[in-house]
Amino acid sequence: PTFEPTVPRERVQALMQAEQERYARTHARSGERFAQGQQAWLYGAPSHWMRRWIGGWPLYVQDAQLPYGARFVDVDGNGYADFCLGDTGGMCGHGHPAVVEALTRQARVGSSLMLPTDDAAWVGEELSRRFGLPYWNLTTSASDANRACIRLARMVTGRPRVLVFSGCYHGSVEEAHVELRDGAIAMRNDIHPNGFPHDRLSAVVEFNDVPALERALRAGDVACVLAEPAMTNYGMIAPAPGFHDALRRLTRETGTLLVIDETHTISSGPGGYTREHGLEPDMFVIGKAIAGGIPAAAFGLSAETAERVWQVLPKLHPTKRQSAHAGFGGTLAGNALTVAVMRAVLSQVLTPEAFDRMLVLARRLAEGVNARIAAAGLPWHATQVGARVETLFCADAPRNASDVRRTRDGELEALLHLYMMNRGVLITPFHNMMLCCPGTTEREVDEHNAAFAEFVRECKG
Ligand code: PMP
Structure with a gap:
């Protein structure tokens, strides 16, 4: 079936032009900074991820609100209510006093010594208590943690392939740069294949497709499945009832390790989706928000998986200098600064009480959006995973990436993003996601919902 726009294209294009003109008028200084940035930065700004802003250039930030907030x-x-929150990296909010205190205190003592500090024991035990897996290791990014899990899975299973779900995103992980297109493996978002043999080292099936998953796993060459428990990076796609049971049963039956990537779905609650829904992964990845915006991530192993890892990468006595390298890294992984801030985050910021408040606000956001959509009679909806909400321009919740591809309205998504930005509300670029943090208040939610009401009115014409 061909794509049927829910808003006439001429209207979307006219609105987009007006919004781009408005953006250029009201963001001239940011435009000058970005023009200057072309001199030294490969893509105009310190990270290429900072360049994709539909207004024409990124905002340059002056100040986060003081005191603490979103x-x-x-x-x-221009002031903003921030629901992008650094695409989850800022999920603790801007300038939380506990984060600021931990950062400054540890920076004075020493940030990176390649030695553990007294915070290490508490943080390790808290990761185990929260997420339920007994053994942990820190990395500097979620991408790094995913790559480490893949490496360990290959080491213990001796198998080459990594299976992912079409529409996934797990960071800069070659194996996960694939999607299913017309039933065949293809490069996700036309990303450059980089000489990597995806056809030999990746496998990809649709989310919620148990028969396809079973066929792929029965081949016996898949080291691990790498999955978000609910997909968040290509529209939000919930697991169908029974899907996680089938995923766990089939991975166990076929000797495949199950890696659950909670980098975004930590929005579900203090122990992530895994704890909320009683999942039993062999490996667990958490990144972005875990150290209050300091580059950091963690992966955890079940007791059984750790035993298998120690078989191939033994826990030798430290005096045995020939012990093998692990093959995953980072010199700065788990450094003193990271661990100090992680302790502050886990004990004082992303607390169960904070999640309770965030979930109430996210519900207010989603209900507000859905009420305005219903009143206008538009075939759209908002969907919620804990503190995370996304507006989708389709009537029914997608079951997989093909559903998203069939109904996705990229032009309208871009327009919503810019429209909100011009009205002081920042939502995540690329997938129009909104996140509430412990510092978000009803004021920000109501600002969003008021701006969204205007957007709906203009789309109706
Ligand atoms: N896993 C998931 C689910 C993500 O959404 C992302 C980034 N959006 C990553 C991993 C990678 O995180 P990073 O870029 O911080 O390594």
Whole structure:
């Protein structure tokens, strides 16, 4: 079936032009900074991820709100309610006093010594208590943690392939840069294949497709399944009832390790989706928000998986200098600064009480969006995974990436993003996601919902 737009294209394009003109007028200083940035930065700004802004250039941030909150001001003096929150990296909110205190205290003592500090024991035990897996290792990014899990899975199973679900995103992980297109493996978002043999080292099936998953796993060459428990990076796609049971049963039956990537779905609650729904992964990945915005991530192993890892990478006495390298890294992984801030985050910021408040606000956001959609009679909906909400321009919740591809309205998504930005509300680019943090208040939610009501009115014409 061909794509049927829910808003006439001429209207979307006219609105987009008006919004881009407005953005250029009200964000001139940011535009100058980005023009200057072309001199030194490969893609105009310190990270290429910072360049994809539909207004024409990224905002340059002046200040996050002080005291603590979910607001900031740009160099042109525009203020924002921040629901992007650094695409989850800022999920603790901007300038939390506990994070600031831990950062400054540890920075004075020493940030990176390649030695553990007294915070290590508490943080390790808290990771186990929260997420339920007994053994942990820190990395500097979720991408790094995913790559480490893949490496360990290959080491213990001796198998080559990594299975992912079409529409996934797990960071800069070659094996996960694939999607299913017309039933065949293809490069996700036309990403450059980089000489990597995806056809030999990756496998990809649709989310919620148990028969396809079973066929792929029965081949016996898959080291691990790498999955978000609910997909968040290509529209939000919930697991169908029974899907996680089938995934766990089939991975166990075929000797395949199950890696659950909770980098985004930590929004579900203090122990992530895994704890909320009683999942039993062999390996667990958490990144982005875990150290209050300091680059950091962690992966955890079940007791059985750790035993298998120790078989191939033994826990030798430290005096045995020939012990093998693990093959995953980072010199700065688990450094003193990271661990100090992680302790502050886990004990004082992303607490169960904070999640309770965040979930109430996210519900207010989603209900507000859905009420305005219903009143306008538009075939859209908002979906919620804990503190995370996404507006989808289709009537029915997608079951997999093909559903998303069939109904996705990229032009309208881009328009919503810019429209909100011009009205002081920042939502995540690329997938129009909104996240509530412990510092979000009803004020930000109501600002979003009021701006969304205007957007709906203009789309109706
Ligand atoms: N896993 C998931 C589920 C993600 O959404 C992302 C980033 N969006 C990553 C991993 C990678 O995180 P990073 O870029 O911080 O390594």
